[in-house]
Amino acid sequence: MLAYTVQRLIVALSVAFTVSVVAFFLLHLSGDIAISIAGPEASPAQVEVVRHQFGLDRPLVVQYLDWLWKAVHFDFGNSFYFRDTVVSLIASRIGVTLTLGAISLCLSLLVAVPLGVLAAVYNGTLIDRLALSFSVIGQAIPTFCLGLGLIILFSVTLRWLPVSGASTWKHYILPSIALGWYAVPAVMRLSRNGMLEVLSADYIRTARAKGVAPIVVIFKHALRNAIIPVVALAAVQFGFMLGGSIVIEAVFSMHGLGYLAWEAIARNDFPVVQAVVLILATIYVGLTFLADVANAFLDPRIRLA
Amino acid sequence: MALLDVQDLVIDIPVGGGVLHAVSEVSFAVERGETLAIVGESGSGKSLTSLAVMDLLPRVARRGAARLAFDGIDLLKLPERQMRKLRGSRMAMIFQEPMTSLNPAYTIGNQLTEALLCHENVGAEAARARAIELLERVGIAGAERRLLQYPHQLSGGLRQRVMIAMALMCKPDLIIADEPTTALDVTIQAQILRLLAELKKELNMAMILITHDLGVVARVADKVAVMYAGAIVERGSARAVFKAPSHPYTRGLLNCIPVPGRTAPGAPLGAIRGQVPNLIGRLQGCAFRNRCDFAAPECAGAMRFESPSPGHDVRCVRLEAQKAVA
Numbered sequence: 001m002l003a004y005t006v007q008r009l010i011v012a013l014s015v016a017f018t019v020s021v022v023a024f025f026l027l028h029l030s031g032d033i034a035i036s037i038a039g040p041e042a043s044p045a046q047v048e049v050v051r052h053q054f055g056l057d058r059p060l061v062v063q064y065l066d067w068l069w070k071a072v073h074f075d076f077g078n079s080f081y082f083r084d085t086v087v088s089l090i091a092s093r094i095g096v097t098l099t100l101g102a103i104s105l106c107l108s109l110l111v112a113v114p115l116g117v118l119a120a121v122y123n124g125t126l127i128d129r130l131a132l133s134f135s136v137i138g139q140a141i142p143t144f145c146l147g148l149g150l151i152i153l154f155s156v157t158l159r160w161l162p163v164s165g166a167s168t169w170k171h172y173i174l175p176s177i178a179l180g181w182y183a184v185p186a187v188m189r190l191s192r193n194g195m196l197e198v199l200s201a202d203y204i205r206t207a208r209a210k211g212v213a214p215i216v217v218i219f220k221h222a223l224r225n226a227i228i229p230v231v232a233l234a235a236v237q238f239g240f241m242l243g244g245s246i247v248i249e250a251v252f253s254m255h256g257l258g259y260l261a262w263e264a265i266a267r268n269d270f271p272v273v274q275a276v277v278l279i280l281a282t283i284y285v286g287l288t289f290l291a292d293v294a295n296a297f298l299d300p301r302i303r304l305a
Numbered sequence: 306m307a308l309l310d311v312q313d314l315v316i317d318i319p320v321g322g323g324v325l326h327a328v329s330e331v332s333f334a335v336e337r338g339e340t341l342a343i344v345g346e347s348g349s350g351k352s353l354t355s356l357a358v359m360d361l362l363p364r365v366a367r368r369g370a371a372r373l374a375f376d377g378i379d380l381l382k383l384p385e386r387q388m389r390k391l392r393g394s395r396m397a398m399i400f401q402e403p404m405t406s407l408n409p410a411y412t413i414g415n416q417l418t419e420a421l422l423c424h425e426n427v428g429a430e431a432a433r434a435r436a437i438e439l440l441e442r443v444g445i446a447g448a449e450r451r452l453l454q455y456p457h458q459l460s461g462g463l464r465q466r467v468m469i470a471m472a473l474m475c476k477p478d479l480i481i482a483d484e485p486t487t488a489l490d491v492t493i494q495a496q497i498l499r500l501l502a503e504l505k506k507e508l509n510m511a512m513i514l515i516t517h518d519l520g521v522v523a524r525v526a527d528k529v530a531v532m533y534a535g536a537i538v539e540r541g542s543a544r545a546v547f548k549a550p551s552h553p554y555t556r557g558l559l560n561c562i563p564v565p566g567r568t569a570p571g572a573p574l575g576a577i578r579g580q581v582p583n584l585i586g587r588l589q590g591c592a593f594r595n596r597c598d599f600a601a602p603e604c605a606g607a608m609r610f611e612s613p614s615p616g617h618d619v620r621c622v623r624l625e626a627q628k629a630v631a
Contacts, residue, residue: 201405202400202402202405202406203405203406203407203408203409205361205400205406206400206406206407206408206468206471207408207419208361208392209359209361209392209393209397209398209400210392210393210397210419210420210423210471211389211390211391211392211393211394211420211423211424212389212393212419212420212423213389213423216423221408224408224410224411225408225409225410298410299409299410300409300410300455300457301409301455301457304455304457304458
């Protein structure tokens with residue numbers, strides 16, 4: 001178990017390192033940053049001043065190491081556009097995005113896993129077909145369409161829920177449904193296929209031969225084994241939700257990390273973009289690592305290997 | 306009254322091009338303390354027969370019988386809830402594949418005690434004690450430590466012993482062993498068979514042993530039923546069937562086994578020519594006739610059992626003709 005954890009940790013750290021390199025150099029590939037900062041009307045001399053002021057005249061490797069060193073100490077410098085440090089900007093926005101992502105993930109798992117189990121247990125019946133059609137529809141509707149549709153129905157027509165913002169828990173209901181919806185089809189199909197495979201396994205027959213109740217066979221013997229790949233997928237989906245919430249945050253005017261990234265990109269606010277990319281990527285890598293560890297706990301063949 | 310009484314068991318499986326008559330008109334009885342061996346090749350319907358007794362057939366299969374009774378209980382009319390109470394407690398099953406028949410996610414202890422905890426009103430501690438007792442009885446050293454281990458940490462032989470212990474947890478009256486030694490090394494096979502025979506005697510259980518290995522049958526069975534293409538072709542006491550095998554298929558099977566001291570080194574073993582018939586659609590007459598040396602036109606007609614000696618039945622209308630040739 002320890003060897004496995006260390007091995008996964010090393011993998012995670014090397015991915016995180018690679019991401020940091022990509023995040024740093026991507027911006028330098030997008031043109032001369034000094035010119036962008038100084039503005040279109042600046043003279044070459046002014047550009048040189050800016051270049052020196054921001055340390056952009058140093059070798060790239062030095063710039064990268066300097067940036068990374070500060071980044072691991074949570075110092076991403078100042079925003080070019082907002083009159084604030086990058087860290088305090090992110091700190092004020094990340095809560096909305098994490099809350100939205102967590103609620104969406106829980107919602108989608110609560111719908112998708114039971115639906116997948118149901119479809120597998122009633123394989124080939126009407127229930128199975130309904131569940132599959134539901135997942136196809138889910139995949140076919142873009143999140144922003146669903147978001148707008150929900151606003152029209154529940155906020156504008158029925159007036160049950162607020163249209164936009166993120167100030168109370170009610171504000172999170174519609175965006176969470178819209179965002180969580182996106183993960184339902186994939187998770188549902190993986191649960192269904194996993195359950196189908198496990199339900200035809202020899203050990204399920206053994207359990208039935210013991211006279212165990214069907215509900216115990218399904219949940220104790222089958223789901224426990226079928227859920228293992230779902231955990232890894234859920235981690236990936238959570239990462240997608242954090243990154244993909246940019247659309248939902250824009251539709252519902254929630255000032256989260258995605259919205260911040262969108263604003264920063266529109267205004268060439270490089271330090272903010274870099275920091276958001278790095279933080280989202282790091283969270284993503286962290287989630288994958290946690291999923292690996294969770295899998296080891298669920299599967300004794302990994303844990304005790 | 307026999308502990309298990311099966312009369313005219315039929316198993317049909319609807320398939321793409323019609324209905325597969327996997328098992329047809331199979332009848333046998335097992336008494337307490339008796340071992341019945343059901344012998345046949347792959348696809349002969351022997352495993353399905355055992356699953357039908359436990360009511361564990363695949364969902365698509367249809368089961369029918371004139372009578373299917375366990376200790377006087379009519380299993381044909383028994384609701385699933387009542388059937389579940391019999392399964393694992395009064396009738397237990399040991400499966401062919403010890404490598405895949407244990408749940409990889411749970412410890413041996415958890416899986417051993419499960420049946421006892423769900424059928425009998427006992428505490429966890431008592432169930433654990435019984436599990437340790439049985440693991441020791443089936444010859445597993447360090448039983449207490451094994452309870453905490455997972456299936457992947459055990460060898461095939463050990464897993465099959467665990468499966469046997471698991472089947473015995475509730476002291477069943479009938480134990481069905483479906484090819485319990487097929488997946489094991491030859492050296493382990495003998496140990497497992499000896500163990501099963503001992504336990505059966507000790508606990509006065511009835512046992513149905515499903516196998517394709519006649520050598521196994523000769524060692525442990527009291528009664529034998531030979532199946533071919535979904536039907537029993539010969540049944541009787543092990544002694545009678547081995548001494549005077551009367552169906553050409555049984556004789557063919559016996560000829561395929563090398564006997565030390567009698568089969569000359571290098572001599573070819575017997576083989577049964579031809580192939581098993583397709584079981585989709587209704588089969589008329591004797592299913593073995595296209596592979597049989599004694600086949601005659603009457604073999605395509607109605608089949609019946611002939612008895613060369615009391616308690617020994619052969620599904621062949623050409624017994625006399627066979628004798629004449631021999």
